[in-house]
Amino acid sequence: MIKIADTFNIGELRLLAVEESMTDLLPRTFVRYDCWGIQMKIGICLLAIITFSCGMARAEVQSETACYVYVPRDSSSKPIKFALRTYVDKDLKKEVGAFVQYNASKETIPLVFTKYVSTDTDSPDLGNYEISRVEIVDKKIAGEYVFIQSGAGNTQGKYVVYTKAKTGKRITFMYTGDNDADCKIVN
Structure with a gap:
């Protein structure tokens, strides 16, 4: 009871x-x-x-900056430069974010990773690849960047092919190297 x-x-x-x-x-x-x-x-x-x-979830994230330039054929136009900043989770070895910034503009354009393709046909240890990312402007896909490394990692073998979504126009940007003094991310 x-x-x-x-x-x-x-x-x-x-x-x-x-x-x-x-x-x-x-x-x-x-x-x-x-x-x-x-x-x-x-x-x-x-x-x-x-x-x-x-299970404390912690990740060490590493950022890397790479710079690219497009030099127009006519000398009356100025070169177009952009800096790419990527963020990679070191434990997972996966990209967790990226953006580009043109000609030291304060505006950044977010990029979304879409695919990775290994382009090594003879030897998988060469490190040749294509990474595709799309740019998002006003919540819409405005273009696609295909980052290409060929020639076993030589500087001459790094470049980007940008395709504008509306027109399909393609521009090829060449890698300027790690010590490019003009390559800066402006906050």
Whole structure:
């Protein structure tokens, strides 16, 4: 037989002194809390502690900057330069973000990785590849960049083919090297 002996309120918590006995000879009294909100808060806190203490998700992200230039055939036009900044999760060895910035503009254009293709036919150790990314402007795909490395990693073998989405016009940008003084990301 169970009966409530007394009730205590402490803030949101309602404590009940409950008397329980199987027989009238051996009664025992205990206190239990009766508040669903408190039980949920305790449960959520315990779940959060277990989740975050057991498997802390941390990743070391490395950023890399590469610079490219397009030199028009007519001498009246200025060269078009852009800097590519990529972010790579070192543990997963996967790209987690990228953007381009043209001619030291303050505006950055986000890029979304779409595919990686190894172009090594004879030897897989040469490191030749094509990486495709699309640029997003005003929540729409505005163009595609295909980053190409061929010639076993030689500087001459790194270039980008950009295709504008609206017109299909293609422009080839050449890699300018790691020590290009004009290559900067402007915040």
